[in-house]
Amino acid sequence: METVTFKIRGQIVSRQVASLYFVAIGIFVCPSSAPLKSQTLNEVRSEILSPSESVAANQRTTDHRSNQEAAHESMTFMDSEEDQTWGQMLGELGWNFAVGFTYVTFVGDPSNRGYDITYKSSDSAAMDTPATMYFAHYPYADGLNGYAMQSDHVPARPLTSAMQYQIAFGSDFDSVQWYTAKGFFEWSQTRFGVDTEWTYFHENLQDGTSDELHLGDLNILWRRLQARRWLVRWGLGTGWSHDREGTAFGINGTVKVDYFPSEPWVISGEYDLGRLGHATAQHLRLGIGATWKHVELFSAYDYRRFGDVEISGPIFGLRLWL
Numbered sequence: 303m304e305t306v307t308f309k310i311r312g313q314i315v316s317r318q319v320a321s322l323y324f325v326a327i328g329i330f331v332c333p334s335s336a337p338l339k340s341q342t343l344n345e346v347r348s349e350i351l352s353p354s355e356s357v358a359a360n361q362r363t364t365d366h367r368s369n370q371e372a373a374h375e376s377m378t379f380m381d382s383e384e385d386q387t388w389g390q391m392l393g394e395l396g397w398n399f400a401v402g403f404t405y406v407t408f409v410g411d412p413s414n415r416g417y418d419i420t421y422k423s424s425d426s427a428a429m430d431t432p433a434t435m436y437f438a439h440y441p442y443a444d445g446l447n448g449y450a451m452q453s454d455h456v457p458a459r460p461l462t463s464a465m466q467y468q469i470a471f472g473s474d475f476d477s478v479q480w481y482t483a484k485g486f487f488e489w490s491q492t493r494f495g496v497d498t499e500w501t502y503f504h505e506n507l508q509d510g511t512s513d514e515l516h517l518g519d520l521n522i523l524w525r526r527l528q529a530r531r532w533l534v535r536w537g538l539g540t541g542w543s544h545d546r547e548g549t550a551f552g553i554n555g556t557v558k559v560d561y562f563p564s565e566p567w568v569i570s571g572e573y574d575l576g577r578l579g580h581a582t583a584q585h586l587r588l589g590i591g592a593t594w595k596h597v598e599l600f601s602a603y604d605y606r607r608f609g610d611v612e613i614s615g616p617i618f619g620l621r622l623w624l
Contacts, residue, residue, distance in 0.1 A: 343478065343505045343513045343545075349609035350543055350550050350579035435490040435528060436460035440596045440623040442565040448530030449562050449623075450490075462490045470619025472604050478505045478613060480604075486523075488535075493525040497537060497556070503613070516544040519554045519574065533560045541578050550579035566593045570600070581609035589617070596623050 438458040441449045446458040468484040480503045488495025500518040507513060521539030528534075534557070541554040554576035561569040567590065574585035589602020598621040605614040 342507075343503055343515045345611045346503075346515060346608045346613065347545060347547060349581040349611050351547065435493075436462065437464040437490055441562055441568055441593050441598075443595075446530070447562075447565075449560070450528050450530055450533060464488055464490070465624040466621060467624070468619055468621045470600075470602075470617045472615050472617035474613060474615040477507070478503060478615075480504070480613075480617075482604075482617070482619070488523065488525065493528070495523040495525070495535065495537075497521045497523050497535075497539075497558070514545060517578075518542050519556075521554060521556050523556070523558065531562045534558070541574075541576055541583060543578055552576055552578035552583065554578075554583070567591070568593055568598055568600070570602070578608065583608055587617075591621065593623070597621075598623065 436451045436453070437460070438444070438446050438449055438451060439461060444458040446456060451458060451460065464487070466484075466486040468482070470482045470484075471479070472482065473479045480501050482499065482501045484497070484499045486495060486497045498518070498520045500516070503515040503517070505513040519539055519541040521537040523535040523537035525533060525535050537556045537558070539554050539556070541552045543550045554574055556572060556574045558572040559570065563569065569590050571588045572585070573587075574583070576583055584605075584607040586605040587602050589600050591598040591600025599619075600621060601616060601618050603614070604617045606612065
């Protein structure tokens with residue numbers, strides 16, 4: 303069995319990384335460039351809760367704010383046509399992508415089976431049997447050009463399971479900040495994994511008080527594409543929200559991508575789409591990171607939409623590959 307290796311000169315790789323970086327920046331700017339109103343966690347709460355619950359929540363919140371703050375909310379609560387168009391477009395694209403990806407995963411070419419590491423073999427019968435899949439201890443370990451490997455004979459210590467942990471801080475550069483913790487575990491040979499996330503939102507209100515909201519999800523993932531430089535995972539699970547007004551649950555679909563262009567860079571993206579309470583919930587994150595052994599420092603743009611309400615901004619964090 304002969305493994306096909308694509309060699310790219312450092313100069314070309316540098317151009318590739320730079321191009322992808324600027325493309326990512328352009329995508330990051332798109333959500334933030336739309337004319338957005340001032341968002342508050344109370345508006346997110348109103349979208350998630352039922353109409354009767356949201357009315358009660360709004361009344362209790364208004365009682366604790368000044369008349370000036372309440373008037374400000376009433377003036378900025380309605381979305382502009384541009385804002386609604388952006389949200390509807392993103393939701394439509396997300397649903398179409400989810401349907402298409404589901405079709406490719408379960409109805410597409412059955413001979414592919416997700417084992418996409420390119421290789422050649424003189425024995426045609428061997429082509430019918432997917433190669434054993436392993437993970438390195440961390441991206442680019444021991445000179446490996448990527449993270450996944452086809453055999454334990456390559457110069458990297460093989461693992462049949464892997465874990466990732468992330469912590470990050472984000473801000474909308476206005477009044478909302480958030481802290482995110484993520485955990486991920488996956489098996490190499492079965493291609494299944496478990497992903498979970500918890501995010502704590504904090505908002506400083508104009509009257510000197512604050513508001514809080516907790517969001518999270520839990521997903522079962524299946525690795526559709528696996529190669530040394532590419533890992534694409536598809537999954538389904540549940541999402542939840544919790545604050546002083548109560549707890550809401552929903553269904554969550556997710557797609558996650560990791561690309562390893564050249565040491566030490568890792569380009570990552572994820573898109574979540576589902577229902578949370580009474581609102582359509584969307585979450586888009588695109589970022590780039592640099593690794594040093596097991597540690598990756600990354601920055602990304604985080605975009606969330608709940609019904610007609612958006613929260614977005616840059617995030618900075620740390621990921622551990624174990």
